[in-house]
Amino acid sequence: MLGKGVKRPRGEMEGGETEPRDPSAAPATSLFNISMVKLHQSLRRVEPNLRHLVLVANTLRRMQEQMQREAGGPAAPDSPEAPPAGDDLLLSTMDTSISTILEDLGQVEALSPARPEEEQPLAGASGARQEPARTSAPCLGPLELLSSASYLLEDGLEDIFEDIDTSMYDCDLWSPTSLSGFKAFSGAEDSDSKALAGAEDRLDMSDLDYLMDVLVGAPPRSPAPPPPAPPPRAHLPGTRPVPPLAPSPEPSPPSRTQCPRSPL
Amino acid sequence: MFMWLLTFLMVAFSHFFLLADIISTVEFNHTGELLATGDKGGRVVIFQREPESKNEPYNQGEYNVYSTFQSHEPEFDYLKSLEIEEKINKIKWLPQQNAAHSLLSTNDKTIKLWKVTERDKRPEGYNLKDEEGKLKDLSTVTSLQVPVLKPMDLMVEVTPRRIFANGHTYHVNSISVNSDCETYMSADDLRINLWHLAITDRSFNIVDIKPANMEDLTEVITASEFHPHHCNLFVYSSSKGSLRLCDMRASALCDKHSKLFEEPEDPSNRSFFSEIISSVSDVKFSHSGRYMLTRDYLTVKVWDLNMETKPIETYQVHDYLRSKLCSLYENDCIFDKFECAWNGSDSVIMTGAYNNFFRMFDRNTKRDVTLEASRESSKPRAILKPRRVCVGGKRRKDDISVDSLDFTKKILHTAWHPTENIIAIAATNNLYIFQDKVNSEMH
Numbered sequence: 001m002l003g004k005g006v007k008r009p010r011g012e013m014e015g016g017e018t019e020p021r022d023p024s025a026a027p028a029t030s031l032f033n034i035s036m037v038k039l040h041q042s043l044r045r046v047e048p049n050l051r052h053l054v055l056v057a058n059t060l061r062r063m064q065e066q067m068q069r070e071a072g073g074p075a076a077p078d079s080p081e082a083p084p085a086g087d088d089l090l091l092s093t094m095d096t097s098i099s100t101i102l103e104d105l106g107q108v109e110a111l112s113p114a115r116p117e118e119e120q121p122l123a124g125a126s127g128a129r130q131e132p133a134r135t136s137a138p139c140l141g142p143l144e145l146l147s148s149a150s151y152l153l154e155d156g157l158e159d160i161f162e163d164i165d166t167s168m169y170d171c172d173l174w175s176p177t178s179l180s181g182f183k184a185f186s187g188a189e190d191s192d193s194k195a196l197a198g199a200e201d202r203l204d205m206s207d208l209d210y211l212m213d214v215l216v217g218a219p220p221r222s223p224a225p226p227p228p229a230p231p232p233r234a235h236l237p238g239t240r241p242v243p244p245l246a247p248s249p250e251p252s253p254p255s256r257t258q259c260p261r262s263p264l
Numbered sequence: 265m266f267m268w269l270l271t272f273l274m275v276a277f278s279h280f281f282l283l284a285d286i287i288s289t290v291e292f293n294h295t296g297e298l299l300a301t302g303d304k305g306g307r308v309v310i311f312q313r314e315p316e317s318k319n320e321p322y323n324q325g326e327y328n329v330y331s332t333f334q335s336h337e338p339e340f341d342y343l344k345s346l347e348i349e350e351k352i353n354k355i356k357w358l359p360q361q362n363a364a365h366s367l368l369s370t371n372d373k374t375i376k377l378w379k380v381t382e383r384d385k386r387p388e389g390y391n392l393k394d395e396e397g398k399l400k401d402l403s404t405v406t407s408l409q410v411p412v413l414k415p416m417d418l419m420v421e422v423t424p425r426r427i428f429a430n431g432h433t434y435h436v437n438s439i440s441v442n443s444d445c446e447t448y449m450s451a452d453d454l455r456i457n458l459w460h461l462a463i464t465d466r467s468f469n470i471v472d473i474k475p476a477n478m479e480d481l482t483e484v485i486t487a488s489e490f491h492p493h494h495c496n497l498f499v500y501s502s503s504k505g506s507l508r509l510c511d512m513r514a515s516a517l518c519d520k521h522s523k524l525f526e527e528p529e530d531p532s533n534r535s536f537f538s539e540i541i542s543s544v545s546d547v548k549f550s551h552s553g554r555y556m557l558t559r560d561y562l563t564v565k566v567w568d569l570n571m572e573t574k575p576i577e578t579y580q581v582h583d584y585l586r587s588k589l590c591s592l593y594e595n596d597c598i599f600d601k602f603e604c605a606w607n608g609s610d611s612v613i614m615t616g617a618y619n620n621f622f623r624m625f626d627r628n629t630k631r632d633v634t635l636e637a638s639r640e641s642s643k644p645r646a647i648l649k650p651r652r653v654c655v656g657g658k659r660r661k662d663d664i665s666v667d668s669l670d671f672t673k674k675i676l677h678t679a680w681h682p683t684e685n686i687i688a689i690a691a692t693n694n695l696y697i698f699q700d701k702v703n704s705e706m707h
Contacts, residue, residue: 031536034594046346050434050453051484051503052599055540058482059593062536 035060279326280639280696283309287690289677293357293365296681299327299688300367301695302352306336308369310380310420311697327697331380331420336371348373354439358461361445366425368448372435375450377426377461383419387411431457431467438488444495451488451500458512470518471500471510486601487546493553497522505542505560507567525556525567527574537589537598545601550610551682557613559604562586564615564625579625579632582617584655584666597671605680605687616675619664620691621651637675637689637696648698 038056042048285303292299299311312330339348349372358366358377365380389411394400434452441448449458449470456471471488475481488500496512508521529538541561548557556567558575562583565575581602585592592598597618604615616622617634625632634651654663677690685700 031590031593038596047344047435050481051486051543052596054481054484055503055543055599058539059536062539066536 032060032063035063280694281309281311281329283693283695286693287677287695288351288353289355290679290688290690290695291355291357291367292679292681292688293367294359294682296683296686298330298357298365299679299697300355300357301688301690302335302355302369303693304349304351306334306338306350306352306371308333308335308352308355308367308378308422311695325699331422333378333422335369335376335378336374339373353436356439356441356448358441359445368439368441370436370439370450373429373432375428375431375436375439375459376424377428379423379425381421381423383421384415384417385413386416388414426461426464428459428464428467431459437486440488440490440498442490442495443493447495449488449490449498451485453484456485456488456498456500456518468516470512470516472517472519473502486544489547489549491553492549492551499547499549499556501544501547501558503543504539505544507544507547507556507558509569523569523572525572525575527565533586535589537593540593540598541589546603548604548606550606551608552610555610557604557606559602559615561598561600561602564604564613566613566627577627579613579623581615581623582653584653588666592671595671597674600674600676602674602676603678605678607680607685608683614678614680614687616678616689618671618674619669620673620675621653622675622678622689637691637694637698639694 035056039053039060042053042056283301283303285305285307287301287303289302290299291301297313299313301309301311303309309332310330311327313325313327316325335352336350338350340346341348351371352369353372354368354370356368358368360366363381367378367380369376369378388395389409391405391409391411392400392402428450431450432452432455434454436450436452438451439448445461447458447460449456450467451457451471454472454474455469457467458470459467471485473483473485482504484503486501486503488498491497491499497509498512498518499507499509501507505526507525509523509525510518511522512518514520514522529542544558544560546557546559549555550557554569555576556569558565558567559581562585563581564579566577567575589598602616604613606613611628612624612626614622614624620636620638621634622637623632623634634653635648636651649662652660652663653666653669654660655666659665673691675689675691679688681687687698689696689698
């Protein structure tokens, strides 16, 4: 099931032509805009091409240096390379964005079986984290599953379940009041589902549980006081069982860019 | 001085194969008898050169399909929720040590060792089994016979002998077999591992350029190769255009290079794209081991191992693209990774370009030629006509203008026979093999 919804990385290694897919991006009139679009597109990929990412990021840095030099000097005529006026905020956040994005690469890389011992140094890296598990003392095994689970379910949610027709579930069940029962049952996942800020059409954690239960044909649950630990959930063949998630003390920062699901 | 290039152009024998998928790598074995191709679908096709026949003087040893097998399958990494492509990134042949041939093939993550064997005889006349292999009724066996080997139709068997998995977090871009024939290395974006060909459960990390904080990442490894004769030396190239020659005797972790080859940036040509176009996409030692050949977006460069400050030769592959870098950046073509190749005597170098063009540079005469690999212009025993790209000014007949170039037709993978004037050119899913009929020996 997961195999269908997962995006295959596009053949960028061979230089496939990339059209700006982001509908919210302005028309690519300047190199700066093009580069930012490329950077984000690169990160939308399931596994970004590191060389492409690094080259685009370095090119952006070059542009930033150039613009800073131009800003320091006398007023320069409009050049095609300079970003539109008023992008100073963008400039200053750009470097932070690039850094944060590359940071995340390092974080996710810690999930790889080849280098599990690197989790320790990376866990201390700065920046707000979306994965709640990072705040606890890192140890192998369960922590990896925790991190990977939360990583899987946060930004990956949209993409993985994109092709599932959830229209049959669009009924009063999903209104806030009727969901209270499910939320109560979900127990520990509550805080994490709060952490999933975003559009209303995104599947909630408890919605996900319900959906999975329906798919595996579990008996219908009745709203009950939250049990000490949620019952074991059937999992999809080939995936590992998802243990209960630790509560997240930090809310997800709203300014984060979309889907930096850089799993490296 | 004999100008072999002229002869090559005058008479050429070409044939091509249409493969099922886009070809992603091409490699001759050490004798040139076999040619392996890997494709996007994870398949490997091996071609074998037919022995030259006196009966057909025009048949100067054609290549025909020898074996096909599925090397890699798409995999799914459940932990990271991503699919691992089955595309074959590189194939490298091992030097032949017995009747069998062995090769290494790799996708983004896993390297496999394959053994190619021939079977052209089979034993007949078993005592206990009949022709179909079924057990005989013992009561019918009255005498003892010795099974004999009888010829049979040639059968080529390819079996996986080793699988080197879980060695790489990032995408493997190169593999290279050491001259000691016991070890090989595999390089990904940030690390290089040394493997023993017989040991699959561990590898030795010899280069690691991953920064402590990924936010400091500014450079990746793009290609790497062992020295052809010195088993302790290897080179790796970076996205910033530098080459690092490392000596494994110096230290266990070769993060400190023995030599750094880097050409300073030309201030007159500086642009936002300077770094991208300086990114080295391929590096190859010469057969002599004295030189290195590198390919970046617009040039091929020859480096002398004794001089680190700049290349000894630079050849422009398609300088007319310099004014088009902006649009090539937009459509991502600027990130294309072209390979390069030496001929057997290290006197000519070859690399691919766009519009199904490929270029050759004669290092001695300083002459260069642009040729096209296409079915329209290549018929068997046809003359390979030189092509020209015009950039304005006087335009000759049959010239192609820069704006008419087809950037979707790119020749990224090329290979040169180790001793003869035979080249293999991969153009999407077409494999072209050009042979110089008149002069098959190197000059």
